[in-house]
Amino acid sequence: MSTGTMKKSHSQWSSRMGFMLAAAGSAVGLGNIWKFPYMAGQMGGSAFVLTYLLFMFVIGLPILVLEWLIGRRGQKNPIHTMEDVAVSEGRSRSWRWVGIIGVVGSFLILSFYSVIGGWATDYIFIAAKGSFNGANGTITQQIFDDFRGNVSHLLTWHTVFMAITALIVALGVGAGLERACKLMMPGLGILLLILVGYACYVSGPSFWVACKFLFSPNWSALSGNAILAALGHAFFSLSLGMGIMMAYGSYLGKDVNLLSTARTVVILDVIVAILSGLAIFPLVFANGLKVAVGEGLIFVTLPIAFGNMAGGTILGILFFIFLTFAALTSSISLLEPTVELLEEKTPLGRKSATIASSIVIWALGIACLLSFNLWSDVKLFDKHIFNLLDYLTSKIMLPVTGLGTVVFGAWMMNQKRIREELNLSDFWFSVWTLLSRFVIPIAVILILIYGFM
Ligand code: PHE
Numbered sequence: 032m033s034t035g036t037m038k039k040s041h042s043q044w045s046s047r048m049g050f051m052l053a054a055a056g057s058a059v060g061l062g063n064i065w066k067f068p069y070m071a072g073q074m075g076g077s078a079f080v081l082t083y084l085l086f087m088f089v090i091g092l093p094i095l096v097l098e099w100l101i102g103r104r105g106q107k108n109p110i111h112t113m114e115d116v117a118v119s120e121g122r123s124r125s126w127r128w129v130g131i132i133g134v135v136g137s138f139l140i141l142s143f144y145s146v147i148g149g150w151a152t153d154y155i156f157i158a159a160k161g162s163f164n165g166a167n168g169t170i171t172q173q174i175f176d177d178f179r180g181n182v183s184h185l186l187t188w189h190t191v192f193m194a195i196t197a198l199i200v201a202l203g204v205g206a207g208l209e210r211a212c213k214l215m216m217p218g219l220g221i222l223l224l225i226l227v228g229y230a231c232y233v234s235g236p237s238f239w240v241a242c243k244f245l246f247s248p249n250w251s252a253l254s255g256n257a258i259l260a261a262l263g264h265a266f267f268s269l270s271l272g273m274g275i276m277m278a279y280g281s282y283l284g285k286d287v288n289l290l291s292t293a294r295t296v297v298i299l300d301v302i303v304a305i306l307s308g309l310a311i312f313p314l315v316f317a318n319g320l321k322v323a324v325g326e327g328l329i330f331v332t333l334p335i336a337f338g339n340m341a342g343g344t345i346l347g348i349l350f351f352i353f354l355t356f357a358a359l360t361s362s363i364s365l366l367e368p369t370v371e372l373l374e375e376k377t378p379l380g381r382k383s384a385t386i387a388s389s390i391v392i393w394a395l396g397i398a399c400l401l402s403f404n405l406w407s408d409v410k411l412f413d414k415h416i417f418n419l420l421d422y423l424t425s426k427i428m429l430p431v432t433g434l435g436t437v438v439f440g441a442w443m444m445n446q447k448r449i450r451e452e453l454n455l456s457d458f459w460f461s462v463w464t465l466l467s468r469f470v471i472p473i474a475v476i477l478i479l480i481y482g483f484m
Contacts, residue, residue, distance in 0.1 A: 102280025109274025259482025
């Protein structure tokens with residue numbers, strides 16, 4: 032749900048439920064269903080998964096709360112919110128840089144997010160053609176390879192996805208989208224459950240192999256890179272470090288309990304990721320596929336299920352429709368900060384600001400898209416463009432802005448007021464202080480340093 036739409040009614044969220052759906056709409060997206068499983072596959076399974084779960088609750092949740100809290104204080108876009116709150120706490124205006132880096136991050140993320148959103152949209156039609164009927168892993172891999180090599184095809188769908196995102200942000204058709212989300216989100220949940228059930232049913236012992244791969248501690252697989260990836264993914268998955276949750280917080284009423292709302296959003300987000308993992312990995316093991324194939328993982332594995340289960344074509348179509356919607360509710364939240372900034376800092380109106388930023392993001396997206404085919408050899412720092420943008424945003428920019436937020440919240444703001452606002456008992460206030468002042472900043476700094484070495 033775009034913040035632009037919320038702004039019109041500027042008021043506040045109609046209900047705690049409405050706010051939670053919007054926040055969950057931004058959080059739950061390709062990150063949970065597409066990115067989480069393939070990262071788990073590449074980073075050694077459980078070592079990555081368990082670290083990610085730990086970071087979601089110990090680092091992600093407090094930062095989510097702080098972003099909302101700061102946003103609710105500032106009542107503006109993230110950059111001006113940071114600036115105003117800093118000034119009102121007697122601090123330097125330079126804290127606005129936390130907001131600025133966040134906006135740049137959201138801009139870069141959207142460029143590759145839109146490419147993958149386009150894949151999801153295109154797969155609706157590939158599923159509808161019945162291409163997966165009776166397919167095994169070799170066939171679905173072939174379909175995916177052909178698809179990924181077809182530049183004009185990828186370009187078309189990247190363009191379609193970006194255009195829909197821009198249209199929603201420009202027109203602010205939030206009401207319709209919000210209603211659609213209320214249907215799609217639970218629908219996606221149910222479909223994932225069906226897929227997990229199917230995976231459990233057809234893959235027999237492979238289901239347990241998958242569970243073991245995902246959850247049974249195997250710390251020897253834990254590398255500095257996996258820890259950094261888990262941290263970056265916790266931020267990505269909760270839409271943190273980009274001022275997006277801050278912007279959402281600016282529409283929050285005083286009566287909303289931030290802690291319990293954040294807990295619900297984190298739990299929802301985690302559940303969707305875990306269900307995706309449980310739907311995908313049993314099929315990977317049962318079909319003798321490789322776990323570490325990267326970005327193509329869901330596009331290769333789930334079609335095997337759709338191709339071989341009763342009603343699979345319909346379920347496949349529905350799945351990719353829901354996935355597209357989940358991606359759209361995230362992509363509009365990614366476009367919003369840039370549009371808002373342009374609208375305020377340039378003479379452009381909302382529509383022109385949306386068009387201008389979308390075109391630039393779209394063009395950058397083309398470079399990402401080519402990195403999967405024609406430009407697969409074009410490398411900078413040993414990474415092709417898609418990987419480079421992903422690395423730069425998830426592993427550097429998001430943790431750095433998250434660090435900025437938590438240092439600001441814990442060291443620069445009046446803690447007594449925060450305590451009252453969060454309604455914390457003595458005990459929980461000590462926990463909060465320990466985490467926000469020491470554990471989180473130190474952990475994030477160490478992880479950043481460790482990840483680079
Ligand atoms: N959280 C979204 C997802 O997991 C992605 C996203 C990142 C959305 C950052 C908004 C901001 O798919």
